[in-house]
Amino acid sequence: MSFCVISHTADVALDISATTKPKLFEEAAKGYQYLLLENQECHPLEDYIIQLEGNDHESLLVKWLSELAYIFETKQQIACDFKVLALKNNHLRAKVGFAPYDPKMHSIQKDVKAVTYSDLKIEKTSKGFKTRIVFDI
Amino acid sequence: MIELHQISECVWEIPKTGKMLVPGRIFASAKLIHDIRKDKSLEQVMNVATLPGIQKYSIAMPDIHWGYGFPIGGVAAMDVETGVISPGGIGFDINCGIRLLKTPLTVDKVKNKMKEIVAVLFNNIPCGVGSEGVAKCSTKDLQNIVKKGAAWAIENSYGLPSDIDHIEENGCLTQASLEFVSDRAIKRGALQLGSLGSGNHFLEVGVIDKIYNSKVAEAFGLFQNQITIMIHSGSRGFGHQICTDFLDKMQTALKKYEIYVPDRQLACTPLASDEAHEYLSSMAAAANFAWTNRQVMMHKTREVFESVLGVSQHEMQLLYDVCHNIAKFETYEIDGVQKKLCVHRKGATRAFGPNVQETPEKYRHVGQPVIVPGDMGRSSFVLVGTEKAMNQSFGSSCHGAGRQLSRREAVKQAKGRAIYRELEDKGVYVLSKGRHTLAEEMPQAYKDVETVVDSMDIEGLTYKVARIRPLGCIKG
Numbered sequence: 292m293s294f295c296v297i298s299h300t301a302d303v304a305l306d307i308s309a310t311t312k313p314k315l316f317e318e319a320a321k322g323y324q325y326l327l328l329e330n331q332e333c334h335p336l337e338d339y340i341i342q343l344e345g346n347d348h349e350s351l352l353v354k355w356l357s358e359l360a361y362i363f364e365t366k367q368q369i370a371c372d373f374k375v376l377a378l379k380n381n382h383l384r385a386k387v388g389f390a391p392y393d394p395k396m397h398s399i400q401k402d403v404k405a406v407t408y409s410d411l412k413i414e415k416t417s418k419g420f421k422t423r424i425v426f427d428i
Numbered sequence: 429m430i431e432l433h434q435i436s437e438c439v440w441e442i443p444k445t446g447k448m449l450v451p452g453r454i455f456a457s458a459k460l461i462h463d464i465r466k467d468k469s470l471e472q473v474m475n476v477a478t479l480p481g482i483q484k485y486s487i488a489m490p491d492i493h494w495g496y497g498f499p500i501g502g503v504a505a506m507d508v509e510t511g512v513i514s515p516g517g518i519g520f521d522i523n524c525g526i527r528l529l530k531t532p533l534t535v536d537k538v539k540n541k542m543k544e545i546v547a548v549l550f551n552n553i554p555c556g557v558g559s560e561g562v563a564k565c566s567t568k569d570l571q572n573i574v575k576k577g578a579a580w581a582i583e584n585s586y587g588l589p590s591d592i593d594h595i596e597e598n599g600c601l602t603q604a605s606l607e608f609v610s611d612r613a614i615k616r617g618a619l620q621l622g623s624l625g626s627g628n629h630f631l632e633v634g635v636i637d638k639i640y641n642s643k644v645a646e647a648f649g650l651f652q653n654q655i656t657i658m659i660h661s662g663s664r665g666f667g668h669q670i671c672t673d674f675l676d677k678m679q680t681a682l683k684k685y686e687i688y689v690p691d692r693q694l695a696c697t698p699l700a701s702d703e704a705h706e707y708l709s710s711m712a713a714a715a716n717f718a719w720t721n722r723q724v725m726m727h728k729t730r731e732v733f734e735s736v737l738g739v740s741q742h743e744m745q746l747l748y749d750v751c752h753n754i755a756k757f758e759t760y761e762i763d764g765v766q767k768k769l770c771v772h773r774k775g776a777t778r779a780f781g782p783n784v785q786e787t788p789e790k791y792r793h794v795g796q797p798v799i800v801p802g803d804m805g806r807s808s809f810v811l812v813g814t815e816k817a818m819n820q821s822f823g824s825s826c827h828g829a830g831r832q833l834s835r836r837e838a839v840k841q842a843k844g845r846a847i848y849r850e851l852e853d854k855g856v857y858v859l860s861k862g863r864h865t866l867a868e869e870m871p872q873a874y875k876d877v878e879t880v881v882d883s884m885d886i887e888g889l890t891y892k893v894a895r896i897r898p899l900g901c902i903k904g
Contacts, residue, residue, distance in 0.1 A: 298836045300832075301831050301835075302835075350676060354676070357672055365612075398863050402627065405668045411692055428627060
């Protein structure tokens with residue numbers, strides 16, 4: 292399981308791989324958190340259940356990461372602990388631990404403005420699944 | 429390697445192959461093409477050429493670089509009856525754009541005060557990640573902003589009545605509505621009116637150090653050594669959320685209307701569909717928000733110049749405000765017939781030639797001003813639109829220098845360097861909020877804008893009018 296930051300001329304992308312699709316979603320969220328904070332510490336204080344509907348797993352992945360970005364921008368809460376509880380063809384249910392954003396403690400590294408569908412495909416590999424996701428920053 | 433045929437000095441064509449409905453056409457010098465080939469932007473030009481109803485060419489400007497879905501620097505005109513609208517072809521930052529404020533000041537009056545001016549601008553104009561705006565607005569205010577555009581700002585004392593005449597579309601797309609805009613977008617928008625944001629957005633004080641065309645410069649009110657201010661920003665979280673919401677809806681529309689796209693970021697819907705109506709009214713809402721946003725920040729800038737330099741607000745006139753992420757309905761001749769088209773400009777500027785009704789009356793005899801920012805260390809340009817652009821590029825020109833380094837590579841190359849000091853040594857004072865902003869946005873991260881505008885100049889799509897050298901800049 293891993294994520295890796297990939298150079299993109301104007302924006303930034305993450306290569307993500309995991310043994311299962313729920314873990315792929317968790318890794319993607321960790322990658323998003325890395326873009327935001329790199330290696331700064333972040334300890335969740337409150338858990339929330341997030342439920343999303345989508346056309347397929349790719350659209351659920353975009354919605355999942357968009358949800359975390361929306362919560363950060365509007366509620367100033369940084370998502371930092373992730374557990375996918377259920378993943379079906381068009382439904383995602385996950386438990387997310389959030390920490391309040393504190394400008395004195397957290398220096399935001401990348402302002403993730405949106406999550407794109409650019410060339411987005413979740414592909415099966417010999418070890419599980421992989422995908423690449425491009426963020427608008 | 430993608431096949432490219434050179435048509436003239438700065439025009440290249442990608443032949444129609446596979447599912448492409450039209451050829452690709454790139455306006456760039458041979459040197460720029462060499463660099464453009466290094467990323468996936470030409471592949472994206474080919475992908476755009478597959479969209480239903482596209483007319484003549486999938487076009488790219490010389491500042492083209494790898495985007496998502498559309499290349500940044502892309503132009504695509506769709507037939508209104510058979511074509512589609514693609515929210516990804518406008519981008520997340522709907523009506524990201526730039527305006528140029530003129531002052532009566534010359535460089536000798538401000539050069540000793542630049543540090544103070546930049547510091548006061550930085551303290552008065554919110555910027556950076558998630559920054560909240562200077563003009564917080566209620567949902568009711570947002571309804572009026574969406575309905576009236578930049579005129580709302582002027583009614584609320586953010587600007588001069590004459591500003592409206594110097595904004596593309598007079599700062600208001602009339603089809604705007606909140607009817608199909610989500611509560612999430614409204615929530616994000618209400619917080620951020622009057623803020624720059626982050627990334628490549630900026631406010632820059634500069635000086636005109638070269639006039640190329642004195643007749644046009646005079647018509648534009650530009651003169652040698654004149655101090656100007658550029659403001660580059662967009663629709664902030666409001667536009668981002670609208671694009672996010674509609675990209676999702678367009679995924680469903682692809683299935684409903686059985687449209688094939690080679691990249692899901694190009695998801696689209698027929699222009700004649702309900703989904704298109706919903707998107708276009710929401711896109712217009714974001715466009716009107718963006719014009720209001722830039723108007724509010726320009727007003728704050730005038731206040732700063734008035735307080736620090738004693739120059740009256742009335743003496744600081746807006747040259748023009750152009751949008752470079754937008755879809756517009758415009759009429760062009762296709763195969764000898766006048767056709768109404770939906771022109772997507774993603775990182776491209778409208779550049780109408782002389783005697784076009786949409787250009788402000790005082791500029792109509794020379795053509796529309798086109799503002800092309802460069803980077804923090806070199807220069808920016810004011811250009812003028814031409815008749816040839818109307819025939820060759822759907823009245824479009826470039827929108828900036830175009831990135832040549834990824835943000836990651838720029839940070840890597842800037843390691844161990846003090847970019848702010850390098851700029852200060854060149855006489856440019858910069859303040860930024862983000863830890864990596866200056867590194868990501870350093871001059872070397874961008875192509876030399878002069879090579880970009882020269883490509884357009886050589887082909888006669890826009891002509892250089894004035895060059896602006898940066899003196900001070902604030903960034904998110």
